[in-house]
Amino acid sequence: MGRKFLGEFEQVVLLALARVGEGAYAVSIHDEILRTAGKSVSIPAVYVTLSRLEKKGLVKSHMGAPSGKPGGRSKRYFELSDAGTAALEQARQLLDRLWDGLELTR
């Protein structure tokens, strides 16, 4: 862990998860990406990516209680793990270092 780079979409999902904070679940993370990045992504892709991140130990999840509505489903809630936070930090530092003193001209 940590030795590997995060994929771009993984980073986007992790950051969106961090922004939503408490009570984040797949759809709310999807909506956050849509809102802040203005980018429409596939909802199932978010689900799948969250599972992948969980396998890598970067996020944790727990099942919530079913909602009170008839036919309501229980949601899987996600939060950043310590490793996840560290990975985001590292990614940022890596990018910062790479950008340091760089001036791109056309």
Added chain:
Amino acid sequence: MSGAPRPPRVARALLHKVLPAIDRAGAMAELDDKYAEVVRAGLPRPRLWYWRQVLGAIRPSVQLRSDGERAGGGWMSDIRFGIRMLMKSPATSFVILITLAIGLGFNGAVFSLVNTIALMELPFEESDRIRFVDAWHQTGEWDLWLTYADYAEIESTALTIDSAAAWYRSNVTVRRGGALPERVLSTYVSPTIFDVLAFQPTLGRRLTVEDGLPGAEPVALIGHAAWQTQHGGDNTIVGQTIHVQGIERTIVGVLPEDLERTPFAPSLWMPIPDVGERANNWEARYCNVIVRAGADNNGEQVAAELIQLGDRLAVEHPETHENLRSRVRTYREVYVDDSNRLISLIMMGAVVFLLLIACANVANLLISRILHRGREVAIRAALGASRWRVIRQLLIESLLLSFFGAVGGVLAALGGAKLLAAGVTESGAPPWFDFRVGFEVYAVVVGLAFASGILFGFMPALHAARASIGDVLKESGRGTAGSVRTRRITGALVVLQIAFAVILLAGAGVMTRSALNVQRVDWGMDTNVLTMRLSLDEERYPESEERIAFHAELDRKAQAIPGIEAVGLTSSFPSQGGYSVGAEIESLPIAEGNPPLTFTQVIVAPNYFDLADLKPLRGRLLTDADGDGGDVPVLVEPRLAQRYWPDEDPLGQRFRLVDDTEERWMRVVGVVPQVLQLLPMSFLPDHPVFYSPYRAQPLRGMGLMVRGDSDREAMTTALRQAVREIDAELPLYSIDPLNGLIREVTFSWQVVAWLFSMLGGIALFLSCLGIYAVMAFAIGQREQEIGVRMALGARSRQVVGLVVRLASVQAVVGLVLGTLGAVFFTRLLATFLFDVSTSDPVAFAIAVGSLVLTAFLAAWLPARRASRVDPMRALQPD
């Protein structure tokens, strides 16, 4: 209905696969809701939206899975890498796939035919307990039916059987309501047949013992097909009546559909009449007998008991049963004859050769591909990949090819089987020959695909894994590719291919020549005539005189029809055989205990010789006065005269038919040119033919041949009218041009020949590919050498010569081996050859010649390319 819009089904199924199990239910419901929202909001193309959502998840999900599997050894990545490698050289992959698909497809198609024959079964409960009983003559080679008395004896005394039944076929005239009379192949059965075959009628009842007693109400059961077509599937059919041979019979039942796929001629079943009388007749042999083994008895016990019983009857009834033995066989043994079995084996052998050729190709292509990748393999090994890892990667690639080859092979097999089935049915297979492509066929194709994938993929893989890293990575970069060892393997494969191709081509050659000969065979008369049959029934034509008068009248009327040039009356049409009769020649008496001679008898009216345009070679033709009394004047074909009176005058010689109760002498009054009653094939009897006058034996069922200049329709109508003027009840049936009958007889040879030609052609094509690939590769390996030679002043012709010489060694070895193999292989075909020697020089020359040409072309093309190489480029380091 909730009214919620439904997302695309396929996409939803895909989503189900893609999502991790824990999120599946929730996520899918979530997306369904979103989809409903999208639809409600009236956004454009909601289905496309859904698809995008699903497809968006596929990439991350592949990553997700491979994460999990990487630790387990990376099969997935090997497979993905394999697919990438296959796509990197699409031409080679395509050739390999096509080769495999062709080889496998042919195997599958032919196997399905062989399988059908091998697995043929009666569609009844525990049908493996059913046995067929008949008799054979110990001193001759004939098979005989049993007498009704034999059957009754078996039924009442045999202990190892549950039940026994007798049946015999007969053509009858049937009239249903006001419809025109028709001829129907019907079956007379003992009521026990329902027990032996173990089935119940679809409608109505079985036959009972009472139905066969004298004075019983005449009854019949009709077959399923007849019920559907002739009676429109009428459910109230039971109780209705039909007229059979002028007698009104009540329909008491309908036979099940399954019975249509059996040889029991189920269009009409009637009880065997007058069984009391028949049970004492030990002489008349007309019964097929089937038995059902007892639950505790196997087929051998049944056979042992029935053969013993037959031997006892031979002792008790010496006058009728002397030298006869019983025979007990299974359905398959009765209905799949030896020539069918042999030809299926030969065809199976031929397609296996083809598969071997295909596999040799695949192996060669794989080897050359792997050698091309020698460096890649060596680098992998240098980086620490174990030998197993390297082999596995290469094996996976060849198994991938096997997999796609199997898919192609199954498709090709289905197509091929359809063609074969059409061929088989057209070639006159009986309707109960049930051709199907079963599960076994797919299993065989897939099994062969993977077996050849492993076998022919393992060899090159092992080879590649053995290659020394150091050699491969040497600076020249051209590696071990052309090592002696490899050249030996690829060379051997080419030799093998050429040898098998020669065998197939030689087989194809002799079969094709044989088929051509069959097509060109001289039947001895102009076959452009129409044939038809008619049968004078016993009830209305009991006396010989009436039958003779009928035919005289019909002949008179037919000759008067404008457009009809000639009419001939005969018992058997040319190409359709004749009556095999036992005979004894007066001057050559048969010693006690020896079998009689066998002749083919054709019963004709004098007008037959006009129609066939036969002039006597010796003596005279028959006249209307012949056959009335005294010796019966007959005509013989030259073969008969030469065989039995080589040094004597055949005219005036006499012979007697052993079955003739009146013991009349037949006196030869003339010799006429040969008209072929059968194709002279080695496995068909070649009993010489004689013609006897209709007046001497006025049979009920006779055939009519008609030659005329008007068309078939017009002649048929006019003849029907002529028959109706004499007898309104009498149907003309089986109306076919003689050429059509002949085509049916010869068709199967043409199918086999055509199949062999196709196999030969494909073998040629595949070998061409194989030789080309190996040569092209070998030359590629020696590009540098060629470059040096050319730089040193070699002419391009010399370079071409070098390469062609290289190929010719392999070609010559392959040709020699193949020719030897072909000599043995074509010998197996001897039975099916018509007027062609098994080692027909023309066929062999064509086979060898076309291969020489192919091999030369396949070597010359890459050689020419090599000779145009720019020496500078060839000598440049990579």
